[in-house]
Amino acid sequence: MALMKEWNAPKPRHLHLLQGALQWQTPFRQQLELWSPLPHQGWEPCHDSKHSPSLPEKLQGYIQVFLDGGLNQQRMGICDAVAVAKILNATLVIPHLEVNPVWQDSSSFTEVFDLDHFIDSLKDEISIVTELPADYSWSTREYYGTGIRETRIKTAPVHASADWYLENVLPVLHTYGIAAISPFSHRLAFDNLPKSIQQLRCKVNFEALRFVPHIRALGDTLVSRLRYPGDFSRQSSEKYVVLHLRFDKDMAAHSACDFGGGRAEKLALAKYRQVIWQGRVLKTQFSDEELRGQGRCPLTPEEIGLLLAALGFNNNTRLYLASHKVYGGEARISTLRKLFPRIEDKRSLATADERGKVEGKASLLAAVDYYVSMHSDIFISASPGNMHNAMLGHRAYQNMKTIRPNMALLGLLFLNKSMGWPEFQNQVVAGHKNRHGQTRVRKEKQSIYTYPVPDCMCQT
Numbered sequence: 001m002a003l004m005k006e007w008n009a010p011k012p013r014h015l016h017l018l019q020g021a022l023q024w025q026t027p028f029r030q031q032l033e034l035w036s037p038l039p040h041q042g043w044e045p046c047h048d049s050k051h052s053p054s055l056p057e058k059l060q061g062y063i064q065v066f067l068d069g070g071l072n073q074q075r076m077g078i079c080d081a082v083a084v085a086k087i088l089n090a091t092l093v094i095p096h097l098e099v100n101p102v103w104q105d106s107s108s109f110t111e112v113f114d115l116d117h118f119i120d121s122l123k124d125e126i127s128i129v130t131e132l133p134a135d136y137s138w139s140t141r142e143y144y145g146t147g148i149r150e151t152r153i154k155t156a157p158v159h160a161s162a163d164w165y166l167e168n169v170l171p172v173l174h175t176y177g178i179a180a181i182s183p184f185s186h187r188l189a190f191d192n193l194p195k196s197i198q199q200l201r202c203k204v205n206f207e208a209l210r211f212v213p214h215i216r217a218l219g220d221t222l223v224s225r226l227r228y229p230g231d232f233s234r235q236s237s238e239k240y241v242v243l244h245l246r247f248d249k250d251m252a253a254h255s256a257c258d259f260g261g262g263r264a265e266k267l268a269l270a271k272y273r274q275v276i277w278q279g280r281v282l283k284t285q286f287s288d289e290e291l292r293g294q295g296r297c298p299l300t301p302e303e304i305g306l307l308l309a310a311l312g313f314n315n316n317t318r319l320y321l322a323s324h325k326v327y328g329g330e331a332r333i334s335t336l337r338k339l340f341p342r343i344e345d346k347r348s349l350a351t352a353d354e355r356g357k358v359e360g361k362a363s364l365l366a367a368v369d370y371y372v373s374m375h376s377d378i379f380i381s382a383s384p385g386n387m388h389n390a391m392l393g394h395r396a397y398q399n400m401k402t403i404r405p406n407m408a409l410l411g412l413l414f415l416n417k418s419m420g421w422p423e424f425q426n427q428v429v430a431g432h433k434n435r436h437g438q439t440r441v442r443k444e445k446q447s448i449y450t451y452p453v454p455d456c457m458c459q460t
Helices: 015-023 028-035 071-088 115-121 162-168 170-176 195-208 213-227 249-255 262-277 288-293 301-311 329-339 362-374 386-397 407-415 421-431
Strands: 043-045 062-067 091-093 178-181 240-244 318-322 378-381 401-403 457-459
Touching: 015 301, 015 329, 015 421, 062 071, 071 091, 071 162, 071 195, 071 362, 071 386, 115 195, 162 170, 170 178, 195 386, 213 318, 213 362, 240 301, 240 362, 240 386, 249 262, 288 407, 301 329, 301 378, 301 407, 301 421, 318 362, 362 386, 378 386, 386 401, 407 421
Parallel strands: 062 091, 062 178, 240 318, 240 378, 378 401
Antiparallel strands: 043 457
C-alpha cells in the first residue's frame, strides 16, 4: 500500500501549545544550564592495573552465535558472546549477523565493525578466530537451518546464568569441539556474574566495538558540518543535539497507539501489526487515552519538538535527526521543523557520493547515527528502545548529557487540552530536573549496557 494511501497528514494535535512555544523566549540562564556539560559525578571506567589477564593454556572448543535484531541488539549479543566464550574458556568465532526481517540488512560483522581493533582489544581476554578450521567448516548457518543438529543449542533461556552454560554448553564442546548457540539475544544474565566478566562485557561494548574506518570518516564529516556550518576557518564551533525520533512504521504499529492519521492510518498499522508482529502486540484493552496516561506511546515528532522547546532549546538550535524512516515522511516532521528550522540529517549534511558506502544498508546507517550521537553535546530519544538504551549507557560511561523523557508525565500533559504554555513549560522543566544524565546505579535485572554503574565503573 502506498504511503499516501495509508494515512492522512494530521494537523498539529497540540496547537495551543505550539503557538505558545513559537512565541516563547528562553531565558539566557536556562540556556546556559541546558548546554553546560555534566559535572564529574564521582565515577569513571574501571582500569584495574593489578589484573593482567592471560589466556588459558587449553581452550575447550569453538563457540558460534547467530545474532538477530538491529545494530544495538546485535552489539549486546556480541558482548554477551565474548563473555560466554570467557566463561567456557572457548574460542569465539566472529559472530554471524542475521538478516533483520524489518530492516532487510545483510551486513556482516566486518562490514560494520573494525575487526582488527576488536581482536587486538581482546587478545589478552579471549581467543577469537575469523573462520573455523577446515575440520569444522561444515558448521555454517545454512547447516543449522536445514535440520536438528546436536551441536546447535536452541534451549538457552533468556538471561541464562553462567552455570547454565557450564552445565549445558560445555559438555557439547567436550564432545564435539564446537557449539552453535541460536537464538542468542539476551541469553546471558545481568546479575550474579563475576566482576571480571561484567567489566569484560563493558570493555567489549564501550572500547572493543569500533566502527569500520569509512563509517567513522563519514561520521566525522557530519560532526564537522554540524559544529562548523559554513565556517571553513573553524574560528567558532556550535553545539548540537541529537534527536532519535524512533517513529518508524514498525514502532508505531507495535505501540497500538493512535497518532492522528485517521481511519486509513489505523487500518494500515493494524494490517502491519498482524503481518509483522503476528499477535505479539499488546491487545488494545486500553484506550488511547489510557495508553498515553501510562506513558506507553512513543512521542510524535510534534510532541518531542514541544518537549525540546519546553526544556529550553530555542529555534536556533542545531538539531540532528538520528532515525530510520519517519512514518508519514516530511509531513509528519513539519511541526517539528517549525519549532527547529535548523534540522539536519545524513541526507542534508552529506552528498550522495559521501553516503555511497552506507546508503540502503540499515545497520551502516544506524552506525553513522550512533557515531554522530556519541559526539553530540546532548542526546535525547523520543521513546525508550535499543538506541535510547545504548546511548544512555555509552554516554554514562563517558559522563555525557543524555536527556531521558518522562513518558508518563508527558502523556498526562499532552492529554490536558486546557493547559497553557507557561504551565506546560514549568511542569516539563520540573519533571526532567534529574533526567539529564545524572548517574543511576543499576538495579537487579537491569541491563549493564544501559546502566554501567557500579559493575563497570569505579568511584573516584
